Amino acid sequence: MAVTKNTLPDRAAILNARSVEETVRLMKARLAGIVPEIEIAAKGELAFEINQLKRQRNAVILGHNYMEPALYHSVPDYVGDSLELSRISAKTEADLIVFCGVQFMAETAKILNPQKMILIPAQKAGCSLAEGIKAEDVRRLKSAYPGAPVVSYVNTYADVKAESDYCCTSGNAAAVVRYLLGKGHNRVIFLPDEYLARNTAHDLGLQFVLPDEPIDPAKPAIIGWRARCEVHELYKTEDVINARKQFPGVVILAHPECHPDVIALADMAGSTKQMVEYVKNVDAPRYLLLTECSMGDNLAAEFPHREMVRACSLRCKHMNLITLQDTLASLQNLQYQVELPPDIIQRARLPIDRMLEIK
Numbered sequence: 001m002a003v004t005k006n007t008l009p010d011r012a013a014i015l016n017a018r019s020v021e022e023t024v025r026l027m028k029a030r031l032a033g034i035v036p037e038i039e040i041a042a043k044g045e046l047a048f049e050i051n052q053l054k055r056q057r058n059a060v061i062l063g064h065n066y067m068e069p070a071l072y073h074s075v076p077d078y079v080g081d082s083l084e085l086s087r088i089s090a091k092t093e094a095d096l097i098v099f100c101g102v103q104f105m106a107e108t109a110k111i112l113n114p115q116k117m118i119l120i121p122a123q124k125a126g127c128s129l130a131e132g133i134k135a136e137d138v139r140r141l142k143s144a145y146p147g148a149p150v151v152s153y154v155n156t157y158a159d160v161k162a163e164s165d166y167c168c169t170s171g172n173a174a175a176v177v178r179y180l181l182g183k184g185h186n187r188v189i190f191l192p193d194e195y196l197a198r199n200t201a202h203d204l205g206l207q208f209v210l211p212d213e214p215i216d217p218a219k220p221a222i223i224g225w226r227a228r229c230e231v232h233e234l235y236k237t238e239d240v241i242n243a244r245k246q247f248p249g250v251v252i253l254a255h256p257e258c259h260p261d262v263i264a265l266a267d268m269a270g271s272t273k274q275m276v277e278y279v280k281n282v283d284a285p286r287y288l289l290l291t292e293c294s295m296g297d298n299l300a301a302e303f304p305h306r307e308m309v310r311a312c313s314l315r316c317k318h319m320n321l322i323t324l325q326d327t328l329a330s331l332q333n334l335q336y337q338v339e340l341p342p343d344i345i346q347r348a349r350l351p352i353d354r355m356l357e358i359k
């Protein structure tokens with residue numbers, strides 16, 4: 001019998017399973033057709049141990065949408081995009097937060113919870129965007145464009161956030177820039193993702209310039225930077241054209257870190273949260289997500305009545321570092337603790353709080 005929405009075990013059942021056998025059985029049902037059973041047999045044991053230890057330590061596990069499917073469906077108490085997980089980390093009562101995501105996300109949780117221990121299972125889980133800009137770059141831009149507010153994508157390290165006026169995610173980038181235009185600013189520095197900045201400028205009808213390019217003083221402008229997501233920049237317009245030929249009726253959802261030409265050919269552009277909502281609520285013959293490829297697997301497991309085209313193999317090497325083994329080691333050895341200088345925490349808090357206030 002095919003698994004339907006109603007017979008699918010939910011993630012909470014897996015989190016609360018009372019034995020390894022029950023964990024494995026539920027994971028097999030939830031991940032049928034997504035993860036080979038032989039892999040689940042080994043991973044179920046780890047997941048059960050993690051869930052037990054998590055309760056003993058009064059810990060909460062946050063899992064980003066790009067976690068591999070066996071981890072994503074078995075141990076996080078909450079899953080979501082950066083913005084959702086930031087909101088949850090700001091409210092949690094747990095003593096300990098384990099962030100199954102990359103370094104900048106765990107740093108954001110630390111900034112919002114300076115008194116709590118924040119753990120990241122893999123210390124070297126970076127991000128090409130976060131590494132693409134330094135605090136000194138932001139200081140130089142501020143002196144080149146005096147008075148222009150700095151909006152930093154949440155995919156930045158804490159010292160860059162500390163130099164910024166607002167943070168944003170792909171889910172509220174346009175809302176943050178629109179808010180600043182409404183306050184009378186006609187230039188906004190938007191860092192570091194060039195494509196997200198270009199796509200936001202396009203959506204709002206603004207001019208886009210890079211720091212060495214001339215600005216038309218008559219039009220409001222977004223001043224961007226040259227960093228890119230090393231995963232999303234790999235999608236090309238040919239991929240969209242070929243997918244439509246190969247999979248008739250496919251609806252293509254693109255992340256706004258993709259090139260503007262790719263976005264122009266997609267049916268919908270949005271954050272991973274917006275993609276989840278779209279697949280959940282909009283009927284289509286099949287869906288293709290132009291984003292990190294674990295997300296397609298995770299939605300295929302979540303919505304077995306939907307057909308996901310899982311044609312991509314674009315895995316983020318940083319997200320891929322977060323494993324169940326390392327998550328268990330993280331809880332056992334309280335590693336790796338996120339530490340930030342107090343003055344950076346203090347200065348980075350304001351732009352994050354402002355981001356959380358703007359929907």
Ligand code: SF4
Nearest residue numbers: 127128229230231316
């Ligand atoms: S998918 Fe791109 S933006 Fe996300 S962590 Fe990986 S490199 Fe960074």
